[in-house]
Amino acid sequence: MKKHLLPGLAVFSWLAGGLAACYKPAAYSSLNTRITAVSVDKSLAQIDRGRYLFNHVAACADCHSRRDYTKLAGPIITGTHGAGGEKFGKNMGLPGTFYGKNLTPAALRDWTDMELFMAITTGASKSGKPLFPMMPYLNYANMDEQDVNAIIAYLRTLEPVENKVPESKPNFVGKMASKLVPHKARLQPMPDTHNSEAYGRYLVTIAGCADCHTQRTMGMMVKKAAFAGGTSMKMAGGTLRSANLTPDNETGIGRWSKQDFINRFKTFNPKTYQAPDTQNGFNTMMPWTLYAGMSEQDLGAIYDYLRTVKPKRHKVERFTAKR
Numbered sequence: 001m002k003k004h005l006l007p008g009l010a011v012f013s014w015l016a017g018g019l020a021a022c023y024k025p026a027a028y029s030s031l032n033t034r035i036t037a038v039s040v041d042k043s044l045a046q047i048d049r050g051r052y053l054f055n056h057v058a059a060c061a062d063c064h065s066r067r068d069y070t071k072l073a074g075p076i077i078t079g080t081h082g083a084g085g086e087k088f089g090k091n092m093g094l095p096g097t098f099y100g101k102n103l104t105p106a107a108l109r110d111w112t113d114m115e116l117f118m119a120i121t122t123g124a125s126k127s128g129k130p131l132f133p134m135m136p137y138l139n140y141a142n143m144d145e146q147d148v149n150a151i152i153a154y155l156r157t158l159e160p161v162e163n164k165v166p167e168s169k170p171n172f173v174g175k176m177a178s179k180l181v182p183h184k185a186r187l188q189p190m191p192d193t194h195n196s197e198a199y200g201r202y203l204v205t206i207a208g209c210a211d212c213h214t215q216r217t218m219g220m221m222v223k224k225a226a227f228a229g230g231t232s233m234k235m236a237g238g239t240l241r242s243a244n245l246t247p248d249n250e251t252g253i254g255r256w257s258k259q260d261f262i263n264r265f266k267t268f269n270p271k272t273y274q275a276p277d278t279q280n281g282f283n284t285m286m287p288w289t290l291y292a293g294m295s296e297q298d299l300g301a302i303y304d305y306l307r308t309v310k311p312k313r314h315k316v317e318r319f320t321a322k323r
Contacts, residue, residue: 025122027185029145035187040113040149042156050154053147054082056293058140058206060151063088063100069236071275073268073288083161088134091234095177096170098134106160116152121185123178130178132170136208141185143206148187193297200305203298207291212242228252228312237280238321248311261303268292282319 027035040046054060065081067074084102088094101107108116115126123130123137131137140148170178191198204210214221215230229244246252253261267273268288275289294302 025118025124025183025185027118027121027141027187030187030189032186035117035145036114038113038117038145038149038152040152042153046146046150046153047157049147050150050152051157052293053151053206054154056290057203057298058151059208059287059290060103062287062290063134064103065100067287068275069283070277072278072282073275073284073286075270075273075275075289079161080163081161082155082158083163084165085163094134095172095174096132096168098132098168098170098174099165102161102163102165103155104158104161104163105156106162107165108155109160113149113152116155117148120148120151121187122183132168132174132178136211137185138183139205139208139211141183142188142202144190144202145187147190147206193301196301196304197308198305200301200303203294203302204305207302209245209302212286213245225312225314227306227309228314229316230314233285235283235285236322237278237283238319240284240319241316242286243318244312244314244316245306246309246312246314247307248313251313251315252311253306254311256303258300258303262296262299265292265294265299266296281321 029035061076061081063086064084066077066083066086068077082103084100084107086100087097088099089097111119111126118124119126119131119135119137121137121141121143123133123135125131188202191202193199210221210227212231212233213227213229215225215228216222227245229242231242233240233242244252247254249255256264265288269292270289273289273292
């Protein structure tokens with residue numbers, strides 16, 4: 001899941017060296033040339049690639065749709081796909097209240113392709129106002145330029161939904177955080193899919209796996225605990241904690257085969273999965289029904305990359321029921 005879970009004190013950890021990084025955002029190609037205009041291919045192949053990324057890898061539909069958390073894994077509510085309105089707040093350790101924006105043409109008809117490109121990769125909105133880094137543009141800054149363009153092409157095809165989303169209300173810390181983060185994006189070419197580990201790392205970055213599966217101190221990821229899980233999120237029925245994805249045999253996925261890993265996702269195949277009611281018990285924010293739409297090749301590449309991560313012995317109590 002690609003949400004940046006930033007505790008309220010995060011900005012103070014940036015202030016020491018932070019203001020020096022507060023410059024006008026810019027995007028650079030993999031050839032290190034500044035991108036000042038984009039030409040988005042609207043071919044069916046490009047749109048289909050964008051559909052795949054939006055719904056199953058970058059999983060933009062996760063935050064930019066409404067989810068029904070009365071059911072396991074919070075499937076997307078019919079009619080809200082890409083239309084925004086999902087609320088995120090203190091239950092996720094965020095400094096304020098934030099809402100996923102409407103990404104359908106009803107809301108983006110006045111945005112140029114270049115403005116969308118900059119928002120996705122640098123965190124600068126159409127008005128120049130910085131986006132709060134829950135939007136994982138720090139990850140998308142490492143995407144292949146054509147993958148960014150593919151997402152833009154797909155956005156133009158979404159069913160327009162007139163949905164006026166409330167304005168986000170960051171507190172003081174949240175406002176400071178937004179101003180410090182917009183940055184220079186340096187786009188990277190997508191690795192050859194035959195190089196499974198490198199390609200898997202690319203997918204893991206876009207999917208934002210580390211964002212939820214790595215604990216933070218003062219808002220910064222603890223490098224020694226990369227992918228070791230334990231990030232907590234408050235749900236209606238209790239407190240959820242992210243799983244350990246390192247190849248530790250006892251507390252991670254070290255004993256999982258590649259097929260075990262793939263099957264875990266495919267259990268939530270959106271074409272066949274029928275989400276049961278949670279009855280206010282265990283639930284998860286992990287958007288399983290979105291990631292389950294990834295190809296077996298891509299899920300296998302993610303597994304191959306995770307096998308290269310340093311094993312971390314960290315037993316996670318996945319869920320504590322509310323008393």
